[in-house]
Amino acid sequence: MKIDALGDSALIINLADEISDSSGLLARVLSAAATIEGAKLPGVVDVTSSYESVAVFFDLPQVEPDIEDKIHVLIASAGVRVSGKKRRVQIPVCYDEEFALDLDRVANHTSLAPDAIVALHSSAEYTVACIGFMPGFPFLAGLPQPLHVPRLESPRTKVLAGSVAIANAQAGVYPLESPGGWNVLGRTPLQLFRVNESPPTLLRPGDCVQFRRITRAQFDVFEQ
Protein backbone atom coordinates (compact mmCIF):
# COMPACT_ATOMS: atom_id res chain seq x y z
CA MET A 1 0.00 0.00 0.00
CA LYS A 2 1.38 3.37 -1.01
CA ILE A 3 -0.29 6.58 0.19
CA ASP A 4 0.42 9.86 -1.62
CA ALA A 5 -1.02 13.34 -1.27
CA LEU A 6 -3.31 14.30 -4.16
CA GLY A 7 -3.04 18.04 -3.63
CA ASP A 8 -3.68 19.47 -0.16
CA SER A 9 -7.21 18.09 0.26
CA ALA A 10 -7.03 14.46 -0.86
CA LEU A 11 -4.99 11.28 -0.55
CA ILE A 12 -4.51 8.61 -3.18
CA ILE A 13 -3.83 5.06 -2.07
CA ASN A 14 -2.25 2.68 -4.58
CA LEU A 15 -2.67 -1.05 -3.97
CA ALA A 16 -0.84 -2.41 -7.05
CA ASP A 17 2.00 -3.80 -4.90
CA GLU A 18 -0.40 -6.18 -3.15
CA ILE A 19 -1.92 -8.20 -5.98
CA SER A 20 -0.54 -8.79 -9.46
CA ASP A 21 -3.59 -10.07 -11.36
CA SER A 22 -5.82 -7.26 -12.50
CA SER A 23 -9.21 -8.71 -11.55
CA GLY A 24 -8.01 -9.57 -8.05
CA LEU A 25 -6.55 -6.09 -7.72
CA LEU A 26 -9.82 -4.49 -8.81
CA ALA A 27 -11.76 -6.52 -6.22
CA ARG A 28 -9.28 -5.38 -3.55
CA VAL A 29 -9.59 -1.73 -4.66
CA LEU A 30 -13.39 -1.81 -4.62
CA SER A 31 -13.39 -3.44 -1.20
CA ALA A 32 -10.99 -0.78 0.14
CA ALA A 33 -13.10 2.05 -1.33
CA ALA A 34 -16.31 0.63 0.16
CA THR A 35 -14.66 0.26 3.56
CA ILE A 36 -13.41 3.86 3.61
CA GLU A 37 -16.77 5.15 2.46
CA GLY A 38 -18.58 3.07 5.10
CA ALA A 39 -16.29 4.33 7.88
CA LYS A 40 -17.63 7.89 7.46
CA LEU A 41 -14.44 9.48 8.76
CA PRO A 42 -14.95 13.10 9.88
CA GLY A 43 -14.30 15.56 7.04
CA VAL A 44 -14.22 12.95 4.25
CA VAL A 45 -16.46 14.27 1.47
CA ASP A 46 -15.82 11.88 -1.43
CA VAL A 47 -14.26 8.49 -2.15
CA THR A 48 -13.55 7.21 -5.63
CA SER A 49 -11.58 4.36 -7.17
CA SER A 50 -9.93 3.36 -10.43
CA TYR A 51 -7.92 0.38 -11.67
CA GLU A 52 -5.42 0.14 -8.84
CA SER A 53 -6.07 3.01 -6.48
CA VAL A 54 -8.57 4.63 -4.15
CA ALA A 55 -8.77 8.41 -3.73
CA VAL A 56 -10.15 10.02 -0.56
CA PHE A 57 -11.18 13.69 -0.69
CA PHE A 58 -11.65 15.80 2.42
CA ASP A 59 -12.61 19.16 3.83
CA LEU A 60 -9.30 19.91 5.55
CA PRO A 61 -10.49 21.89 8.63
CA GLN A 62 -12.89 19.04 9.55
CA VAL A 63 -10.28 16.30 9.28
CA GLU A 64 -8.57 14.69 12.28
CA PRO A 65 -4.75 14.85 12.24
CA ASP A 66 -4.36 11.05 12.13
CA ILE A 67 -6.52 10.53 9.03
CA GLU A 68 -3.69 8.92 7.07
CA ASP A 69 -3.10 6.32 9.81
CA LYS A 70 -6.82 5.63 10.05
CA ILE A 71 -7.06 5.09 6.29
CA HIS A 72 -4.05 2.79 6.42
CA VAL A 73 -5.63 0.65 9.13
CA LEU A 74 -9.04 0.57 7.43
CA ILE A 75 -7.63 -0.51 4.09
CA ALA A 76 -5.27 -3.04 5.62
CA SER A 77 -8.23 -4.66 7.37
CA ALA A 78 -10.61 -4.40 4.40
CA GLY A 79 -9.24 -7.51 2.68
CA VAL A 80 -10.98 -8.55 -0.51
CA ARG A 81 -14.65 -8.71 0.14
CA VAL A 82 -16.19 -11.46 -1.93
CA SER A 83 -19.43 -9.88 -2.95
CA GLY A 84 -22.14 -12.46 -3.59
CA LYS A 85 -23.26 -12.08 -7.17
CA LYS A 86 -21.74 -9.73 -9.72
CA ARG A 87 -24.30 -7.56 -11.46
CA ARG A 88 -24.48 -8.54 -15.11
CA VAL A 89 -25.51 -5.92 -17.65
CA GLN A 90 -26.13 -6.49 -21.37
CA ILE A 91 -25.60 -3.52 -23.65
CA PRO A 92 -27.30 -3.74 -27.06
CA VAL A 93 -25.12 -2.33 -29.84
CA CYS A 94 -25.87 -1.62 -33.47
CA TYR A 95 -22.62 -2.04 -35.43
CA ASP A 96 -24.03 -0.74 -38.74
CA GLU A 97 -21.72 1.30 -40.94
CA GLU A 98 -23.59 4.49 -40.06
CA PHE A 99 -22.49 4.16 -36.39
CA ALA A 100 -19.20 2.24 -36.76
CA LEU A 101 -17.08 5.23 -37.69
CA ASP A 102 -13.72 3.53 -37.11
CA LEU A 103 -14.44 -0.07 -38.08
CA ASP A 104 -12.23 0.31 -41.17
CA ARG A 105 -9.41 1.83 -39.14
CA VAL A 106 -9.56 -1.03 -36.65
CA ALA A 107 -9.68 -3.52 -39.56
CA ASN A 108 -6.54 -1.94 -41.03
CA HIS A 109 -4.69 -2.05 -37.71
CA THR A 110 -5.69 -5.61 -36.83
CA SER A 111 -5.96 -7.22 -40.29
CA LEU A 112 -9.31 -8.61 -39.15
CA ALA A 113 -12.50 -8.54 -41.23
CA PRO A 114 -15.21 -6.20 -39.90
CA ASP A 115 -17.45 -9.16 -39.03
CA ALA A 116 -14.65 -10.79 -37.04
CA ILE A 117 -14.08 -7.52 -35.13
CA VAL A 118 -17.76 -7.29 -34.24
CA ALA A 119 -17.83 -10.97 -33.24
CA LEU A 120 -14.81 -10.51 -30.94
CA HIS A 121 -16.12 -7.30 -29.41
CA SER A 122 -19.60 -8.71 -28.73
CA SER A 123 -18.49 -12.09 -27.41
CA ALA A 124 -16.06 -10.91 -24.74
CA GLU A 125 -16.98 -10.47 -21.08
CA TYR A 126 -15.91 -7.12 -19.61
CA THR A 127 -15.57 -5.78 -16.10
CA VAL A 128 -16.26 -2.13 -15.21
CA ALA A 129 -12.94 -0.97 -13.72
CA CYS A 130 -14.15 2.55 -12.98
CA ILE A 131 -16.50 5.31 -14.07
CA GLY A 132 -14.87 8.56 -15.07
CA PHE A 133 -13.59 10.89 -17.80
CA MET A 134 -17.19 12.09 -18.09
CA PRO A 135 -20.36 11.31 -16.11
CA GLY A 136 -21.27 7.64 -16.51
CA PHE A 137 -18.38 6.70 -18.85
CA PRO A 138 -17.35 3.10 -18.04
CA PHE A 139 -13.73 2.03 -18.41
CA LEU A 140 -14.11 -1.64 -19.33
CA ALA A 141 -11.35 -4.20 -18.82
CA GLY A 142 -11.40 -7.41 -20.85
CA LEU A 143 -11.05 -6.26 -24.46
CA PRO A 144 -9.67 -9.24 -26.48
CA GLN A 145 -5.98 -8.78 -27.29
CA PRO A 146 -6.43 -8.75 -31.12
CA LEU A 147 -8.60 -5.63 -30.78
CA HIS A 148 -5.97 -3.54 -28.98
CA VAL A 149 -5.71 -0.51 -31.30
CA PRO A 150 -4.24 2.90 -30.41
CA ARG A 151 -6.35 6.04 -30.02
CA LEU A 152 -7.03 8.22 -33.08
CA GLU A 153 -4.08 10.44 -34.00
CA SER A 154 -6.24 13.48 -33.52
CA PRO A 155 -9.40 13.24 -31.42
CA ARG A 156 -12.83 13.96 -32.93
CA THR A 157 -14.33 17.22 -31.77
CA LYS A 158 -17.71 15.49 -31.49
CA VAL A 159 -18.53 11.88 -30.60
CA LEU A 160 -22.26 11.22 -30.26
CA ALA A 161 -23.90 9.91 -27.10
CA GLY A 162 -24.16 6.11 -27.06
CA SER A 163 -21.00 5.60 -29.13
CA VAL A 164 -19.36 2.28 -28.25
CA ALA A 165 -15.60 2.55 -28.57
CA ILE A 166 -12.20 0.96 -27.93
CA ALA A 167 -8.68 2.28 -27.29
CA ASN A 168 -5.60 0.22 -26.49
CA ALA A 169 -6.63 -2.43 -23.92
CA GLN A 170 -9.85 -0.67 -22.96
CA ALA A 171 -13.44 -0.60 -24.12
CA GLY A 172 -16.00 2.07 -23.22
CA VAL A 173 -19.25 3.79 -24.07
CA TYR A 174 -19.72 7.58 -24.42
CA PRO A 175 -22.80 8.40 -22.30
CA LEU A 176 -22.93 11.99 -23.57
CA GLU A 177 -21.88 13.84 -26.68
CA SER A 178 -18.29 14.98 -26.26
CA PRO A 179 -14.92 15.27 -27.96
CA GLY A 180 -13.09 11.95 -27.95
CA GLY A 181 -10.21 9.97 -29.40
CA TRP A 182 -11.35 6.36 -29.08
CA ASN A 183 -12.17 4.10 -32.06
CA VAL A 184 -15.95 4.04 -32.46
CA LEU A 185 -17.34 0.58 -33.38
CA GLY A 186 -21.09 1.08 -32.96
CA ARG A 187 -23.81 2.74 -30.95
CA THR A 188 -26.12 1.71 -28.13
CA PRO A 189 -29.60 3.14 -27.65
CA LEU A 190 -29.22 2.73 -23.86
CA GLN A 191 -28.74 5.81 -21.70
CA LEU A 192 -25.72 5.26 -19.47
CA PHE A 193 -26.12 8.50 -17.50
CA ARG A 194 -29.46 9.76 -16.22
CA VAL A 195 -29.32 12.85 -14.06
CA ASN A 196 -32.73 12.32 -12.49
CA GLU A 197 -32.14 8.78 -11.27
CA SER A 198 -30.36 7.43 -8.26
CA PRO A 199 -27.75 6.18 -8.84
CA PRO A 200 -27.34 8.30 -11.98
CA THR A 201 -25.25 5.71 -13.85
CA LEU A 202 -26.37 2.48 -15.51
CA LEU A 203 -23.07 0.80 -14.58
CA ARG A 204 -21.01 0.58 -11.40
CA PRO A 205 -17.41 -0.48 -10.83
CA GLY A 206 -17.19 -4.27 -10.62
CA ASP A 207 -20.20 -4.90 -12.90
CA CYS A 208 -19.89 -7.57 -15.57
CA VAL A 209 -20.76 -6.22 -19.04
CA GLN A 210 -21.48 -7.87 -22.40
CA PHE A 211 -22.30 -6.23 -25.71
CA ARG A 212 -25.11 -7.77 -27.76
CA ARG A 213 -25.41 -7.11 -31.49
CA ILE A 214 -28.75 -5.63 -32.60
CA THR A 215 -30.06 -4.55 -35.99
CA ARG A 216 -30.79 -0.99 -37.03
CA ALA A 217 -34.54 -1.72 -36.75
CA GLN A 218 -34.10 -2.98 -33.17
CA PHE A 219 -32.01 0.11 -32.38
CA ASP A 220 -34.86 2.37 -33.49
CA VAL A 221 -37.39 0.41 -31.40
CA PHE A 222 -35.10 0.68 -28.34
CA GLU A 223 -34.69 4.43 -28.77
CA GLN A 224 -38.45 4.91 -28.60
Added chain:
Amino acid sequence: MTVSIISAGFQTTVQDCGRIGLRKFGVTPGGALDPISLRLANLLVGNLECTAGLECVSGRLRLRFHDERILAWSGGEFEVRVGDNLVPILHCARVSTDIEILPQRGGRAWLAISGGINVPKILGSRATDLRAHFGGLEGRALRDGDELPLGAESELCARVRDEIPDHVSDWSAPRFVGRGKPLRIIRGKNWDDNIGAKLLAQKFRVAMNSDRMGLRLEGEEIASANRRELVSEAVTPGTIQLPPSGAPVVLLQGCQTIGGYPKIAHVITVDLGYAAQLQPLDEVRFELIELEEAHQLLRKREREIALFRAGLEARFG
Protein backbone atom coordinates in the same frame (compact mmCIF):
# COMPACT_ATOMS: atom_id res chain seq x y z
CA MET B 1 -39.77 36.46 -8.84
CA THR B 2 -37.27 36.39 -11.66
CA VAL B 3 -34.33 38.35 -12.93
CA SER B 4 -34.29 39.09 -16.67
CA ILE B 5 -31.10 38.66 -18.64
CA ILE B 6 -31.12 41.67 -20.95
CA SER B 7 -27.57 41.09 -22.15
CA ALA B 8 -25.95 37.76 -21.27
CA GLY B 9 -22.26 38.47 -21.79
CA PHE B 10 -20.07 35.53 -22.79
CA GLN B 11 -20.14 32.17 -20.97
CA THR B 12 -22.10 33.52 -18.00
CA THR B 13 -23.34 30.53 -15.99
CA VAL B 14 -25.30 29.71 -12.84
CA GLN B 15 -22.87 28.24 -10.29
CA ASP B 16 -22.86 27.22 -6.64
CA CYS B 17 -20.27 25.22 -4.67
CA GLY B 18 -20.75 22.24 -6.98
CA ARG B 19 -21.60 18.55 -6.65
CA ILE B 20 -19.86 16.84 -3.78
CA GLY B 21 -19.44 13.10 -3.38
CA LEU B 22 -20.33 12.01 -6.91
CA ARG B 23 -16.90 11.34 -8.39
CA LYS B 24 -17.56 7.60 -8.43
CA PHE B 25 -20.24 8.29 -11.05
CA GLY B 26 -17.79 10.35 -13.10
CA VAL B 27 -19.53 13.57 -12.03
CA THR B 28 -17.08 16.42 -11.53
CA PRO B 29 -17.53 18.68 -8.49
CA GLY B 30 -17.68 21.68 -10.82
CA GLY B 31 -19.34 24.80 -9.42
CA ALA B 32 -17.74 28.25 -9.14
CA LEU B 33 -14.11 28.20 -10.32
CA ASP B 34 -13.31 30.24 -7.20
CA PRO B 35 -15.68 28.90 -4.54
CA ILE B 36 -14.28 31.27 -1.89
CA SER B 37 -15.25 34.37 -3.89
CA LEU B 38 -18.80 33.05 -4.33
CA ARG B 39 -19.04 32.13 -0.63
CA LEU B 40 -17.95 35.62 0.51
CA ALA B 41 -20.39 37.33 -1.88
CA ASN B 42 -23.21 35.13 -0.59
CA LEU B 43 -22.38 35.88 3.04
CA LEU B 44 -22.46 39.62 2.29
CA VAL B 45 -26.05 39.48 0.99
CA GLY B 46 -27.29 37.28 3.85
CA ASN B 47 -27.43 34.00 1.88
CA LEU B 48 -26.07 30.63 2.88
CA GLU B 49 -22.49 30.41 1.60
CA CYS B 50 -23.11 27.96 -1.22
CA THR B 51 -26.27 29.56 -2.66
CA ALA B 52 -26.32 29.66 -6.47
CA GLY B 53 -25.11 32.89 -8.09
CA LEU B 54 -23.66 33.90 -11.45
CA GLU B 55 -20.16 33.31 -12.77
CA CYS B 56 -19.29 36.15 -15.17
CA VAL B 57 -16.42 35.78 -17.64
CA SER B 58 -16.42 38.45 -20.30
CA GLY B 59 -18.69 40.65 -22.34
CA ARG B 60 -21.22 43.08 -20.95
CA LEU B 61 -23.79 41.54 -18.64
CA ARG B 62 -27.01 43.45 -18.00
CA LEU B 63 -29.64 42.18 -15.59
CA ARG B 64 -33.10 43.59 -14.83
CA PHE B 65 -34.66 43.02 -11.43
CA HIS B 66 -38.41 43.19 -10.77
CA ASP B 67 -38.23 43.44 -6.99
CA GLU B 68 -35.64 44.82 -4.58
CA ARG B 69 -32.66 42.54 -3.98
CA ILE B 70 -29.21 42.81 -2.44
CA LEU B 71 -26.16 42.14 -4.57
CA ALA B 72 -22.51 41.53 -3.87
CA TRP B 73 -19.70 40.39 -6.08
CA SER B 74 -16.10 39.23 -5.94
CA GLY B 75 -13.36 37.96 -8.23
CA GLY B 76 -11.39 39.84 -10.88
CA GLU B 77 -11.33 43.43 -12.08
CA PHE B 78 -14.89 44.30 -13.06
CA GLU B 79 -17.08 47.35 -12.92
CA VAL B 80 -20.53 46.73 -11.43
CA ARG B 81 -23.03 49.58 -11.91
CA VAL B 82 -26.43 50.14 -10.36
CA GLY B 83 -27.73 53.27 -12.09
CA ASP B 84 -25.04 55.91 -11.50
CA ASN B 85 -23.53 54.09 -8.56
CA LEU B 86 -20.53 51.79 -8.72
CA VAL B 87 -20.65 48.78 -6.43
CA PRO B 88 -17.10 48.15 -5.16
CA ILE B 89 -15.84 44.59 -4.96
CA LEU B 90 -16.99 42.69 -1.83
CA HIS B 91 -19.48 45.37 -0.77
CA CYS B 92 -23.22 44.95 -1.02
CA ALA B 93 -25.82 47.11 -2.69
CA ARG B 94 -29.59 47.38 -3.01
CA VAL B 95 -30.96 47.09 -6.52
CA SER B 96 -34.50 47.15 -7.85
CA THR B 97 -34.00 47.80 -11.56
CA ASP B 98 -31.03 47.25 -13.85
CA ILE B 99 -27.42 46.41 -13.11
CA GLU B 100 -24.49 46.22 -15.45
CA ILE B 101 -21.36 44.14 -15.06
CA LEU B 102 -18.44 45.12 -17.27
CA PRO B 103 -15.06 43.42 -17.30
CA GLN B 104 -12.16 45.86 -16.89
CA ARG B 105 -8.99 43.81 -16.76
CA GLY B 106 -11.47 41.01 -16.30
CA GLY B 107 -10.85 37.43 -15.35
CA ARG B 108 -13.91 36.01 -13.67
CA ALA B 109 -16.40 37.48 -11.23
CA TRP B 110 -19.07 35.88 -9.03
CA LEU B 111 -22.31 37.69 -8.36
CA ALA B 112 -24.50 36.78 -5.39
CA ILE B 113 -28.14 37.87 -5.22
CA SER B 114 -30.16 37.76 -1.99
CA GLY B 115 -32.46 34.73 -2.16
CA GLY B 116 -30.20 33.09 -4.73
CA ILE B 117 -30.92 31.75 -8.18
CA ASN B 118 -33.59 29.14 -7.85
CA VAL B 119 -33.13 26.85 -10.85
CA PRO B 120 -33.88 23.18 -10.05
CA LYS B 121 -31.25 21.19 -8.16
CA ILE B 122 -29.79 18.39 -10.24
CA LEU B 123 -27.73 15.76 -8.43
CA GLY B 124 -27.80 17.95 -5.34
CA SER B 125 -26.59 21.19 -6.93
CA ARG B 126 -27.69 24.10 -9.12
CA ALA B 127 -24.25 24.40 -10.78
CA THR B 128 -24.07 24.39 -14.59
CA ASP B 129 -21.99 21.52 -15.99
CA LEU B 130 -21.22 22.89 -19.46
CA ARG B 131 -19.38 19.77 -20.54
CA ALA B 132 -22.13 17.30 -19.60
CA HIS B 133 -24.92 19.79 -20.39
CA PHE B 134 -26.93 19.67 -17.19
CA GLY B 135 -27.60 21.86 -14.17
CA GLY B 136 -28.01 25.66 -14.10
CA LEU B 137 -30.37 26.88 -16.80
CA GLU B 138 -30.87 23.93 -19.19
CA GLY B 139 -27.23 22.91 -18.78
CA ARG B 140 -25.98 25.88 -20.81
CA ALA B 141 -24.52 29.38 -20.56
CA LEU B 142 -27.05 32.23 -20.31
CA ARG B 143 -28.48 33.92 -23.42
CA ASP B 144 -30.07 37.31 -23.99
CA GLY B 145 -33.74 37.12 -23.02
CA ASP B 146 -33.42 34.35 -20.40
CA GLU B 147 -35.42 34.65 -17.19
CA LEU B 148 -33.86 33.20 -14.05
CA PRO B 149 -36.06 32.32 -11.08
CA LEU B 150 -34.97 33.87 -7.76
CA GLY B 151 -35.43 32.28 -4.35
CA ALA B 152 -37.07 33.78 -1.27
CA GLU B 153 -34.87 35.99 0.91
CA SER B 154 -33.96 34.92 4.42
CA GLU B 155 -34.66 37.10 7.47
CA LEU B 156 -30.96 37.82 7.55
CA CYS B 157 -31.18 39.31 4.02
CA ALA B 158 -33.90 41.70 5.23
CA ARG B 159 -31.80 42.81 8.21
CA VAL B 160 -28.75 43.37 5.97
CA ARG B 161 -30.89 45.44 3.59
CA ASP B 162 -32.12 47.70 6.41
CA GLU B 163 -28.54 48.58 7.30
CA ILE B 164 -27.37 49.54 3.80
CA PRO B 165 -27.18 53.36 3.60
CA ASP B 166 -27.62 55.00 0.16
CA HIS B 167 -27.58 51.82 -1.91
CA VAL B 168 -24.03 50.65 -1.11
CA SER B 169 -22.82 49.18 2.19
CA ASP B 170 -20.10 50.86 4.23
CA TRP B 171 -18.80 47.43 5.24
CA SER B 172 -17.03 44.84 3.13
CA ALA B 173 -15.58 41.35 3.15
CA PRO B 174 -11.85 40.55 3.20
CA ARG B 175 -10.22 40.27 -0.23
CA PHE B 176 -7.83 37.40 -0.71
CA VAL B 177 -7.05 37.18 -4.40
CA GLY B 178 -4.25 39.24 -5.90
CA ARG B 179 -2.94 39.32 -9.44
CA GLY B 180 0.61 38.82 -10.53
CA LYS B 181 1.72 36.49 -7.74
CA PRO B 182 3.16 33.09 -8.56
CA LEU B 183 0.81 30.13 -8.13
CA ARG B 184 2.03 28.12 -5.17
CA ILE B 185 2.37 24.39 -5.81
CA ILE B 186 3.20 21.22 -3.92
CA ARG B 187 4.89 18.18 -5.44
CA GLY B 188 2.72 15.61 -7.23
CA LYS B 189 3.37 11.87 -7.16
CA ASN B 190 5.14 11.98 -10.55
CA TRP B 191 7.31 14.98 -9.65
CA ASP B 192 11.03 14.67 -10.20
CA ASP B 193 13.77 17.29 -9.83
CA ASN B 194 14.29 17.73 -13.59
CA ILE B 195 10.60 18.33 -14.19
CA GLY B 196 10.49 20.56 -11.13
CA ALA B 197 13.42 22.69 -12.30
CA LYS B 198 11.74 23.29 -15.67
CA LEU B 199 8.39 24.02 -14.05
CA LEU B 200 9.81 26.54 -11.57
CA ALA B 201 12.36 28.26 -13.82
CA GLN B 202 10.09 29.72 -16.44
CA LYS B 203 7.12 31.97 -17.04
CA PHE B 204 4.31 30.16 -18.85
CA ARG B 205 1.68 31.72 -21.07
CA VAL B 206 -1.96 30.69 -20.76
CA ALA B 207 -3.08 29.14 -24.09
CA MET B 208 -6.19 30.22 -25.97
CA ASN B 209 -7.89 26.84 -25.60
CA SER B 210 -8.05 27.05 -21.80
CA ASP B 211 -11.49 26.72 -20.23
CA ARG B 212 -13.33 25.77 -17.03
CA MET B 213 -11.69 22.32 -17.18
CA GLY B 214 -8.15 23.54 -17.21
CA LEU B 215 -5.47 26.10 -18.03
CA ARG B 216 -3.30 24.89 -20.88
CA LEU B 217 0.15 26.41 -20.56
CA GLU B 218 2.68 27.33 -23.25
CA GLY B 219 6.36 27.63 -22.61
CA GLU B 220 9.59 25.74 -23.01
CA GLU B 221 8.64 22.07 -23.35
CA ILE B 222 9.14 19.98 -20.22
CA ALA B 223 10.81 16.75 -21.27
CA SER B 224 9.72 13.81 -19.19
CA ALA B 225 11.70 10.62 -18.77
CA ASN B 226 8.42 8.77 -18.52
CA ARG B 227 6.32 9.62 -21.55
CA ARG B 228 3.99 6.67 -21.57
CA GLU B 229 0.50 7.11 -20.28
CA LEU B 230 0.04 5.85 -16.75
CA VAL B 231 -2.87 3.82 -15.42
CA SER B 232 -5.81 6.23 -15.17
CA GLU B 233 -6.57 7.39 -11.64
CA ALA B 234 -8.12 10.28 -9.75
CA VAL B 235 -7.24 13.89 -10.51
CA THR B 236 -8.61 16.96 -8.74
CA PRO B 237 -8.82 20.74 -9.24
CA GLY B 238 -5.28 22.10 -8.95
CA THR B 239 -3.61 18.97 -10.35
CA ILE B 240 -0.90 19.85 -12.91
CA GLN B 241 -0.79 17.13 -15.55
CA LEU B 242 2.04 16.69 -18.02
CA PRO B 243 0.78 15.24 -21.32
CA PRO B 244 3.28 13.83 -23.86
CA SER B 245 3.42 17.23 -25.61
CA GLY B 246 5.44 18.53 -22.64
CA ALA B 247 3.01 21.44 -22.11
CA PRO B 248 1.52 21.30 -18.59
CA VAL B 249 -2.19 21.62 -17.89
CA VAL B 250 -3.52 23.03 -14.60
CA LEU B 251 -6.88 21.42 -13.88
CA LEU B 252 -9.64 23.72 -12.64
CA GLN B 253 -12.96 23.09 -10.89
CA GLY B 254 -14.67 21.84 -14.08
CA CYS B 255 -12.07 19.09 -14.67
CA GLN B 256 -12.70 15.41 -15.33
CA THR B 257 -12.59 12.98 -12.39
CA ILE B 258 -9.78 10.70 -13.61
CA GLY B 259 -6.82 11.11 -15.92
CA GLY B 260 -3.89 9.12 -17.27
CA TYR B 261 -1.14 11.73 -17.56
CA PRO B 262 1.66 12.14 -15.02
CA LYS B 263 0.65 14.35 -12.07
CA ILE B 264 3.74 16.46 -11.59
CA ALA B 265 2.39 18.98 -9.05
CA HIS B 266 -0.75 20.50 -7.53
CA VAL B 267 -1.70 24.17 -7.20
CA ILE B 268 -2.65 24.64 -3.54
CA THR B 269 -6.35 25.14 -2.80
CA VAL B 270 -6.01 28.73 -1.55
CA ASP B 271 -4.43 29.75 -4.88
CA LEU B 272 -7.12 28.18 -7.09
CA GLY B 273 -9.06 31.44 -6.92
CA TYR B 274 -6.11 33.21 -8.52
CA ALA B 275 -5.73 30.44 -11.12
CA ALA B 276 -9.40 31.04 -11.97
CA GLN B 277 -8.56 34.68 -12.84
CA LEU B 278 -5.97 33.78 -15.47
CA GLN B 279 -6.98 34.47 -19.05
CA PRO B 280 -5.49 33.43 -22.38
CA LEU B 281 -2.15 35.21 -23.02
CA ASP B 282 -1.66 35.98 -19.31
CA GLU B 283 1.69 34.92 -17.89
CA VAL B 284 2.09 32.74 -14.85
CA ARG B 285 4.92 31.40 -12.68
CA PHE B 286 5.00 28.70 -10.02
CA GLU B 287 6.52 28.64 -6.54
CA LEU B 288 7.13 25.40 -4.67
CA ILE B 289 6.02 25.04 -1.05
CA GLU B 290 5.69 22.05 1.27
CA LEU B 291 2.41 20.19 1.88
CA GLU B 292 2.45 21.21 5.55
CA GLU B 293 2.49 24.89 4.59
CA ALA B 294 -0.36 24.35 2.10
CA HIS B 295 -2.40 22.82 4.93
CA GLN B 296 -1.61 25.75 7.24
CA LEU B 297 -2.61 28.28 4.56
CA LEU B 298 -5.90 26.49 3.87
CA ARG B 299 -6.77 26.23 7.58
CA LYS B 300 -5.93 29.92 8.02
CA ARG B 301 -8.12 30.89 5.04
CA GLU B 302 -11.08 28.92 6.42
CA ARG B 303 -10.56 30.54 9.84
CA GLU B 304 -10.62 33.99 8.22
CA ILE B 305 -13.89 33.16 6.46
CA ALA B 306 -15.38 31.79 9.68
CA LEU B 307 -14.33 34.99 11.48
CA PHE B 308 -15.98 37.16 8.83
CA ARG B 309 -19.14 35.04 9.02
CA ALA B 310 -19.18 35.35 12.82
CA GLY B 311 -18.77 39.12 12.51
CA LEU B 312 -21.75 39.39 10.17
CA GLU B 313 -23.86 37.19 12.43
CA ALA B 314 -22.96 39.33 15.43
CA ARG B 315 -23.99 42.48 13.57
CA PHE B 316 -27.13 41.27 11.78
CA GLY B 317 -28.05 37.93 13.36
